[in-house]
Amino acid sequence: xxxxxxxxxxxxxxxxxxxxxxxxxxxxxxxxxxxxxxxxxxxxxxxxxxxxxxxxxxxxxxxxxxxxxxxxxxxxxxxxxxxxxxxxxxxxxxxxxxxxxxxxxxxxxxxxxxxxxxxxxxxxxxxxxxxxxxxxxxxxxxxxxxxxxxxxxxxxxxxxxxxxxxxxxxxxxxxxxxxxxxxxxxxxxxxxxxxxxxxxxxxxxxxxxxxxxxxxxxxxxxxxxxxxxxxxxxxxxxxxxxxxxxxxxxxxxxxxxxxxxxxxxxxxxxxxxxxxxxxxxxxxxxxxxxxxxxxxxxxxxxxxxxxxxxxxxxxxxx
Amino acid sequence: xxxxxxxxxxxxxxxxxxxxxxxxxxxxxxxxxxxxxxxxxxxxxxxxxxxxxxxxxxxxxxxxxxxxxxxxxxxxxxxxxxxxxxxxxxxxxxxxxxxxxxxxxxxxxxxxxxxxxxxxxxxxxxxxxxxxxxxxxxxxxxxxxxxxxxxxxxxxxxxxxxxxxxxxxxxxxxxxxxxxxxxxxxxxxxxxxxxxxxxxxxxxxxxxxxxxxxxxxxxxxxxxxxxxxxxxxxxxxxxxxxxxxx
Numbered sequence: 001x002x003x004x005x006x007x008x009x010x011x012x013x014x015x016x017x018x019x020x021x022x023x024x025x026x027x028x029x030x031x032x033x034x035x036x037x038x039x040x041x042x043x044x045x046x047x048x049x050x051x052x053x054x055x056x057x058x059x060x061x062x063x064x065x066x067x068x069x070x071x072x073x074x075x076x077x078x079x080x081x082x083x084x085x086x087x088x089x090x091x092x093x094x095x096x097x098x099x100x101x102x103x104x105x106x107x108x109x110x111x112x113x114x115x116x117x118x119x120x121x122x123x124x125x126x127x128x129x130x131x132x133x134x135x136x137x138x139x140x141x142x143x144x145x146x147x148x149x150x151x152x153x154x155x156x157x158x159x160x161x162x163x164x165x166x167x168x169x170x171x172x173x174x175x176x177x178x179x180x181x182x183x184x185x186x187x188x189x190x191x192x193x194x195x196x197x198x199x200x201x202x203x204x205x206x207x208x209x210x211x212x213x214x215x216x217x218x219x220x221x222x223x224x225x226x227x228x229x230x231x232x233x234x235x236x237x238x239x240x241x242x243x244x245x246x247x248x249x250x251x252x253x254x255x256x257x258x259x260x261x262x263x264x265x266x267x268x269x270x271x272x273x274x275x276x277x278x279x280x281x282x283x284x285x286x287x288x289x290x291x292x293x294x295x296x297x298x299x300x301x302x303x304x305x306x307x308x309x310x311x312x313x314x315x316x317x318x
Numbered sequence: 319x320x321x322x323x324x325x326x327x328x329x330x331x332x333x334x335x336x337x338x339x340x341x342x343x344x345x346x347x348x349x350x351x352x353x354x355x356x357x358x359x360x361x362x363x364x365x366x367x368x369x370x371x372x373x374x375x376x377x378x379x380x381x382x383x384x385x386x387x388x389x390x391x392x393x394x395x396x397x398x399x400x401x402x403x404x405x406x407x408x409x410x411x412x413x414x415x416x417x418x419x420x421x422x423x424x425x426x427x428x429x430x431x432x433x434x435x436x437x438x439x440x441x442x443x444x445x446x447x448x449x450x451x452x453x454x455x456x457x458x459x460x461x462x463x464x465x466x467x468x469x470x471x472x473x474x475x476x477x478x479x480x481x482x483x484x485x486x487x488x489x490x491x492x493x494x495x496x497x498x499x500x501x502x503x504x505x506x507x508x509x510x511x512x513x514x515x516x517x518x519x520x521x522x523x524x525x526x527x528x529x530x531x532x533x534x535x536x537x538x539x540x541x542x543x544x545x546x547x548x549x550x551x552x553x554x555x556x557x558x559x560x561x562x563x564x
Contacts, residue, residue: 066483067476069446069456092442094476097434097458097492101446105412110528113411113441126531133437135335139531178455178489182471183482198564222564240461240496241475246331246437247355247495255563265332272536276561278553279542289542294556298547310551314558 001032004085005055006076006103008067008095009044016195017091017153019053019160024151025089026054026159027118032086038165039079041065041072051165053158057083061170066181067095071174073102078172080107080146092150093194100150110142113150116252116273133246133269153195154252193242196225199253201244201271203229205260205281205300209237214304215259221311227251229261245270257307260300263288280304319374319465319487321365322422323398324432324444326354327382327389331437337533344438344533351389356433358393359500360493364463365431366397367498372465374428375399379421381406381414387516394511395503401514406521409529411439415447416524423452428468428487434459434494442492449490457483461496 005025007018025036035056040047041064050058061075076099080088088103090096092114104111112127116137120126124141127149131138193199200219206212219226226242233243244251246266252273259280261267268291271277279292282299289295296303329335330350338345353362365376378393378401380386390401404417422430430452432445442458449456461480462473468487473480475494503511545552557564 066481069449069458070453073450094459094474097442098446098456101411101415101441101443102450102456104443104527105415105447105450108412108525108527111411111441111443112528113443128534131439131533132329132335133440135536136337137534137536139534140528141531142528144527179457179483179485181481182484184479185482186479243495250440255557255561269331276557276563278557280550280553291539292542293540293561294553295542295544296547296550296553297544298550303547303550306550307554310554311564313551314554314564 002034002083002085003029003032003036003087003089004039004076004080004083005036005089006039006096006099007091009040009047009050010042011044014049015192016158017093019158020153020156021089021091021151022050022053022055023159024118024156025087026162027156028087028089029054031121037079037083037085039076041075047167048164051162052160054162055165058165058167059170060167061174064174064177066177066179067098068177068179069098069102071177072099073106074172074174075170076103077106079170086146088146088148090148090150092152096150100148104148107146108144109146109148110144111148111150112140112142115149115151116155118156119149130250130273134250134273135269152252154197154254191223191225193225193227193244193249194251196251196253198222198224198255199227199251200224200257200259201227201229201261202232202259202300203261204231206232211300212238214308218304218308218311221308221315224257229267258288259304261288262286263291319368319372319428320426321369321374321376322425322427322430323357323362323365323376323378323393324418324430324448325357325362325378325380325390325393326436327351327380327386328354328436328438331355335535341533342530353389353392354433354436356435356437356493358396360495360497361431361433362393362396362398363498363501364493365429366501368463368465377402379404379418381408381417383407390516391511392503394514394516395507396501397507399514401516403516403518404521405518409524409526411441411443412447412527413524415444415451417521418444418448419451420522421519422448430454430488430490432492434492445490445492452490455485455489456491457485457489458492459494460491461494463491463493463497
């Protein structure tokens, strides 16, 4: 009873979320008494290395260069059949969202999207997921023989003590690509927001895009990704992909530091799954303080230099 | 171009989240229901813009009971030509997708478009499942959609950036922020919506593959620990030594 884990290995480095998805699959495979087959595409290097995170086999479709959902769906579904896999694990990101629902419909498999922990397999198959934009969670039971889970990043700790995997090329026919890639625009070299463990976020309280340097400096000192609130993205102070909240990206880092963000309910919906929230705002009535673990009432211009100095001191000590 | 826009009814973004029946059902008491913002602001409005520029029609489809009709009329007020409601209580994403696909399969829609997710279930599942059931290409999380003849140029968010892709109609697409701007319906639209066709079609029989067993609310937060502004550096120390997150 094996597990298939579908990941994108095209980048220079294996994304943390992919390492986590393999670990996630390994936990399930151990319970089922089987192994993990990683399924991927493109020309990524060091696929044997996926074994470290739990894969015993890797199947790669080198001819697929982009997220062509029909070809990738066939790739995952055919490998699932060949491996007689019972569970398919994807990541709940742009790639997983293109493929997981299709695979589920193709195999008539129940699909849990946005899982935030390992399934409970005692007597059934139940997975916990976020609903209502993080304001609640739901336990979802899957009744079909094959099950598809799309996992949220930062759900479980990564384990990396496995041995190299056996790599083979996918030999089946995936048909022609009906979606063709024309151009790729990378969004800077910063830390990928959805999988960041620490996030420094700022809002309208910064008063203008020219005051962002200390936010970026603090993020750099902490090894954090930067984010922003919706008004800031709407006013084009910061790029849209940094916007966290109900209509932006939903994140769940270990530590979320919010500067000059009042904490409207729509913003909280995107960040309330963070393990620890620190809020800096000059308005003592800011609703965000009610959702915070730590708070500072003060102006960003006064507080940020102190935080940067303290972060530098911490870095010098460790 | 014939557009089919998937419209879901969801609780208002500020609605109280509570559950009944031993935490197995959402408590919709006193809740204001709206068109799912991603379906409305981005998917529906972009379909209308492309129809206004190039001609065609915009049909909406919703899976649900008669309690959805007021929300469907709102989508008609914004400018959709007609609406279809499949008379079935939604079970899981596959159930909804199967109903939509059963209706759409012989209607010749060029573009099937939905919001990137609903704000209640957050699954991003239905559009992808519809694409598979109709054997159509699918581009999720699109922030831009332009048409030249039957060829679409689409920008989509992927991990770490944006991809520009090309696809020929018919296809399925899900719309994210950036694709269009919200439209407020005017009085003429609201009046016209009353008489636009809202066709109720019977449900087909669909298997249920997954079901929600129980809802949970997150545990209440502990009281916030305040740090004086002139000793702000303490925050970094506490995050390191007490919370152990940096």
